Amino acid sequence: MEEGLSIGDVAAATGLSVHALRFFEREGLFLRHIPRSAGGRRVYEAADVEWLLLCNRLRESGMPIATLRRFAGLVRSGPGNERDRLELLREHERDVRARIAELTASLEVIHGKVVTYERHVEHGTAAGLWAPAPSPP
Amino acid sequence: MEEGLSIGDVAAATGLSVHALRFFEREGLFLRHIPRSAGGRRVYEAADVEWLLLCNRLRESGMPIATLRRFAGLVRSGPGNERDRLELLREHERDVRARIAELTASLEVIHGKVVTYERHVEHGTAAGLWAPAPSPP
DNA sequence: CTAAAATCTAGAGTTCGCTCTAGGTCAACC
DNA sequence: GGTTGACCTAGAGCGAACTCTAGATTTTAG
Numbered sequence: 001m002e003e004g005l006s007i008g009d010v011a012a013a014t015g016l017s018v019h020a021l022r023f024f025e026r027e028g029l030f031l032r033h034i035p036r037s038a039g040g041r042r043v044y045e046a047a048d049v050e051w052l053l054l055c056n057r058l059r060e061s062g063m064p065i066a067t068l069r070r071f072a073g074l075v076r077s078g079p080g081n082e083r084d085r086l087e088l089l090r091e092h093e094r095d096v097r098a099r100i101a102e103l104t105a106s107l108e109v110i111h112g113k114v115v116t117y118e119r120h121v122e123h124g125t126a127a128g129l130w131a132p133a134p135s136p137p
Numbered sequence: 138m139e140e141g142l143s144i145g146d147v148a149a150a151t152g153l154s155v156h157a158l159r160f161f162e163r164e165g166l167f168l169r170h171i172p173r174s175a176g177g178r179r180v181y182e183a184a185d186v187e188w189l190l191l192c193n194r195l196r197e198s199g200m201p202i203a204t205l206r207r208f209a210g211l212v213r214s215g216p217g218n219e220r221d222r223l224e225l226l227r228e229h230e231r232d233v234r235a236r237i238a239e240l241t242a243s244l245e246v247i248h249g250k251v252v253t254y255e256r257h258v259e260h261g262t263a264a265g266l267w268a269p270a271p272s273p274p
Numbered sequence: 275c276t277a278a279a280a281t282c283t284a285g286a287g288t289t290c291g292c293t294c295t296a297g298g299t300c301a302a303c304c
Numbered sequence: 305g306g307t308t309g310a311c312c313t314a315g316a317g318c319g320a321a322c323t324c325t326a327g328a329t330t331t332t333a334g
Contacts, residue, residue: 008310018311019293027291039300041311054246061243065291086254093251096244100237106198107233109191114230117223129219145280155281156323164321176330178281202321 004043014052021052027065029055029072061096141180151189158189164202166192166209198233 011018025034025042031051034042058068067088074085119125148155162171162179168188171179195205204225211222256262 006310007312017293020291022313023292036312037300039311040313041300054250057243057246059291061240061247082254082258086251086258089247089251089254093244093247096240096247100240100244103198103233103237103240106194107230107237109194110198110226110230110233113191114223114226117219117226121219121223143280144282154323157321159282160322173282174330176281177283178330196321 004037004045005049007042007044010044010049010052013049014056016052016056024052024055028069029065031072031076058092061092062099063092063095067092141174141182142186144179144181147181147186147189150186151193153189153193161189161192165206166202168209168213195229198229199236200229200232204229 005013007018007021010016010021014021016024021042024030030048032048034044034048037043055068058071059065063071071085071088074081074088116129120129142150144155144158147153147158151158153161158179161167167185169185171181171185174180192205195208196202200208208222208225211218211225
């Protein structure tokens, strides 16, 4: 057992499938070319896993692959473009905040419906319910 | 100009495209069969628009079309299944809260990155930045 | 009356983000 | 040394949710 992680190790460590890892590589989402062993297998390092964990955060928070690729490209091309990286991250932060606000607004509507239905189920009050013939939403 | 809204009116009122409205109909997302005019055109009513606005909220908050179809089916089949509707809505509310929590957690990580880059850009501190050769994330 | 705009149906096409298959090679265990 | 299991490449396939096309009809405006 040498230094270096197999694709299976990385999959286990990141929650990504081996298919997804090969896909990420094709998409140019890594910070470096992943070297191969004598037998042609990918050999990863801990830093790759850390990067992938950040990628997971960015993906989970709704960043599209294309944007992630841009960010990876900026990081890959080394120091000097930190302003660009900052701008990209700030924009994503704005998007995430907007998405949270939107979800919170929807949540209030949905919770209102839940409360209405709870009252209906418990007290037989039908006011505010959607129904085809008798009562509306 | 009689009672009844054209598909274009409903598109304008809901923000959905006319294509999407026809698609929604094929998918069984309406609470009733939308009647046609003498010339074969869809004739909607205000209640359809209200339902679509709720659909928009549910869709924006991440409810899949399949679930929306189940909900529409419950409402369509009239009184008697309010417990099922309540359960469906509660489950969705749980999903939305979970999604908000996930986004909030990611937001903290992202905001941390933003702060790190801000410090770097303003003070030349590179600690905590991803870079290929010199400095890691 | 005519030309343009809106609508119709049926079905094909698109985008995103993987996921899976086929047909191998390579490595690890007993 | 053989057989299982992990891995390889290239490329096809998939599910979700629309979106668009084609070709015909209908409505509206001038």
